[in-house]
Amino acid sequence: MADLNVNIGELKFKNPVMTASGTFGYGEEFSDFVDLERIGGIIVKGTTIHKREGNPYPRMAETPSGMLNAVGLQNKGVDYFVKEIYPRIKNINTNIIVNVSGSSIEDYVQTAEIINELVNIPAIELNISCPNVKQGGMTFGVSPVASAKVVKAVRSVYKKTLIVKLTPNVTDVAEIARAVEANGADSVSLINTLLGMAIDVEKQCPVLSTITGGLSGPAVKPIALRMVWQVANAVKIPVIGLGGIMNWKDAVEFLLAGATAIQIGTANFIDPSVTTKVIDGINDYLDRRNYKSVKDIIGALSV
Amino acid sequence: MKKFILDLIVTDNTFLQENFVLLKLTSELPLPEMKPGQFAELRIDGSPTTFLRRPISINFVDRQRNEIWFSIHIIGEGTKWLSLLPIGSKLNVLLPLGNGFSLPETPSDKPLLIGGGIGIAPLLFLGEQLSKQGNKPTFILGARGSNDLLQLEDFSRYGDVYVTTEDASYGEKGFVTQHSILNKVNFDRIYSCGPKPMMIAVAKYAKSKSIFCEVSLDNMMACGVGACLCCVENTKDGHLCVCKEGPVFNINQLLWQI
Numbered sequence: 001m002a003d004l005n006v007n008i009g010e011l012k013f014k015n016p017v018m019t020a021s022g023t024f025g026y027g028e029e030f031s032d033f034v035d036l037e038r039i040g041g042i043i044v045k046g047t048t049i050h051k052r053e054g055n056p057y058p059r060m061a062e063t064p065s066g067m068l069n070a071v072g073l074q075n076k077g078v079d080y081f082v083k084e085i086y087p088r089i090k091n092i093n094t095n096i097i098v099n100v101s102g103s104s105i106e107d108y109v110q111t112a113e114i115i116n117e118l119v120n121i122p123a124i125e126l127n128i129s130c131p132n133v134k135q136g137g138m139t140f141g142v143s144p145v146a147s148a149k150v151v152k153a154v155r156s157v158y159k160k161t162l163i164v165k166l167t168p169n170v171t172d173v174a175e176i177a178r179a180v181e182a183n184g185a186d187s188v189s190l191i192n193t194l195l196g197m198a199i200d201v202e203k204q205c206p207v208l209s210t211i212t213g214g215l216s217g218p219a220v221k222p223i224a225l226r227m228v229w230q231v232a233n234a235v236k237i238p239v240i241g242l243g244g245i246m247n248w249k250d251a252v253e254f255l256l257a258g259a260t261a262i263q264i265g266t267a268n269f270i271d272p273s274v275t276t277k278v279i280d281g282i283n284d285y286l287d288r289r290n291y292k293s294v295k296d297i298i299g300a301l302s303v
Numbered sequence: 304m305k306k307f308i309l310d311l312i313v314t315d316n317t318f319l320q321e322n323f324v325l326l327k328l329t330s331e332l333p334l335p336e337m338k339p340g341q342f343a344e345l346r347i348d349g350s351p352t353t354f355l356r357r358p359i360s361i362n363f364v365d366r367q368r369n370e371i372w373f374s375i376h377i378i379g380e381g382t383k384w385l386s387l388l389p390i391g392s393k394l395n396v397l398l399p400l401g402n403g404f405s406l407p408e409t410p411s412d413k414p415l416l417i418g419g420g421i422g423i424a425p426l427l428f429l430g431e432q433l434s435k436q437g438n439k440p441t442f443i444l445g446a447r448g449s450n451d452l453l454q455l456e457d458f459s460r461y462g463d464v465y466v467t468t469e470d471a472s473y474g475e476k477g478f479v480t481q482h483s484i485l486n487k488v489n490f491d492r493i494y495s496c497g498p499k500p501m502m503i504a505v506a507k508y509a510k511s512k513s514i515f516c517e518v519s520l521d522n523m524m525a526c527g528v529g530a531c532l533c534c535v536e537n538t539k540d541g542h543l544c545v546c547k548e549g550p551v552f553n554i555n556q557l558l559w560q561i
Contacts (some may be wrong), residue, residue, distance in 0.1 A: 007319035022531065022532075023526075023530060023531060024528075024530055025528070025529060029526075029528045029529050029530045029547075030528065030530070032305050032306040032307070033306065033308055033397075045532075053541055053542050054532065054535070054542055055539070055540075056537070057522060057523075058522075059532070059533045059535065060523050060524075060525055060531070060533035060534070061523075062353065062354055062355050063354070064351065064352055064354070065351075065354055066354055067354060067355060067525060069525075069531065069533055071531070071532045072531065074532050074542055075534070130550075162466055175380050198394055218354075265529075268526065268530065269355060269356070269525045269526040269527075269531060270346065270355065270356065270528075271308075271395075271526065272308060272356070272397065272526075273308060293451065
């Protein structure tokens with residue numbers, strides 16, 4: 001049994017496998033299928049200062065080796081999270097991380113301040129990369145200046161581990177990552193979904209109510225891997241890799257490319273117990289190759 | 304209700320009509336408790352154009368043979384793949400998902416089950432359970448033509464069966480809501496599943512007569528457990544997940560123009 005512990009900032013994870021925001025609910029939805037306490041971290045659904053109904057149906061389109069979604073951050077708001085959801089999940093023995101989103105810098109700051117007070121939430125993932133909202137979200141994440149601004153503002157009020165989730169819908173992701181690092185992020189996670197589109201040829205109209213949506217699943221993995229590698233070479237803070245990870249092999253690819261930890265997203269829809277299979281698979285790989293710690297393979301890619 | 308991931312074994316996979324199969328699965332262990340109206344997510348492997356599981360309603364549970372049945376309309380690559388599964392092969396299934404229909408607290412001799420197309424599938428399991436609890440269900444089943452009618456003998460085991468077809472090839476010509484039995488009997492509960500325009504027509508009928516009415520929706524779905532929030536229906540309580548808060552809804556909860 002290899003040592004699977006990793007650290008993101010000052011926060012320790014029992015293993016490098018987390019669940020991606022928006023694909024694992026609040027963890028509870030999956031408790032019949034998987035032992036939640038075996039997972040390194042659970043990143044819960046994107047949370048905003050006020051309740052959001054999200055985008056109209058249809059919000060999803062299946063695509064080759066993936067899917068498009070246009071949920072649009074549907075959630076009941078941070079106060080509901082604090083009152084109703086947090087008490088139910090706070091004692092799950094893993095790192096419960098809240099994905100924080102907003103339409104303005106004030107939204108992000110206020111939500112982060114509220115989450116900062118929750119003892120059993122050791123980190124937030126700042127979502128400056130949602131492609132499915134008209135205001136905020138990705139509009140911050142595509143600009144180094146705007147990214148820097150929102151991260152700086154949140155850093156000034158948020159005292160625990162601050163992860164910033166980056167969008168792949170940019171020309172130079174490393175530039176954004178450096179801007180975020182320079183303004184106090186403890187870690188970056190990438191990639192959020194790639195902007196995509198699907199058309200119903202019989203109706204001759206878009207499948208999604210929002211016309212465009214975010215592409216996820218194995219279709220995006222090579223792009224995600226390339227960006228994680230670029231960012232890991234550009235910043236000193238730990239990188240969390242995600243995008244199309246379906247099995248342990250995919251996860252090991254991201255670790256070799258320089259990710260300190262990984263997130264599993266869309267794969268949860270195909271196999272709700274995939275997370276623990278990936279943890280076991282990483283461990284078997286390390287044992288087979290006589291590594292004592294998962295840290296030994298992080299960024300171990302030879303080029 | 305506890306949900307399970309199971310590798311089930313195909314015991315039968317037979318074409319009921321040209322584009323419909325009845326897939327029967329079994330398990331070495333007793334199948335979990337399931338309610339009519341609930342569904343399962345069937346895993347599709349090895350198809351390059353499909354990615355997600357396919358949500359399919361539970362057609363019937365045969366406790367004696369420890370079998371679960373799925374009546375499947377072949378409409379794309381995923382359902383085609385399911386229709387080709389050989390006997391003895393394994394299929395990974397998540398079940399039971401969602402909430403079922405509400406059965407009456409005291410037995411009634413006037414429940415009406417109205418289905419159209421492949422939407423009649425969950426009504427067989429519902430009819431059996433209603434009948435088992437002492438109710439006397441009546442079925443109105445609609446199809447485009449006689450080549451789209453499924454399992455009529457199975458339905459007739461649990462109640463009176465009335466049929467409408469759009470081309471008059473079987474039963475009365477027209478839509479389910481035009482069947483003459485509706486003018487003869489005062490039903491006290493209506494359960495419906497089928498194409499949305501049909502369910503809206505059923506809901507209008509139920510509302511006009513102030514009859515309790517539940518409908519089962521089949522919005523496009525990914526996770527099946529309420530995590531991805533893709534399959535939402537706009538309701539009086541906002542966007543609700545059809546997979547988790549449904550698929551069965553009382554018509555009073557929906558925002559349909561009825």
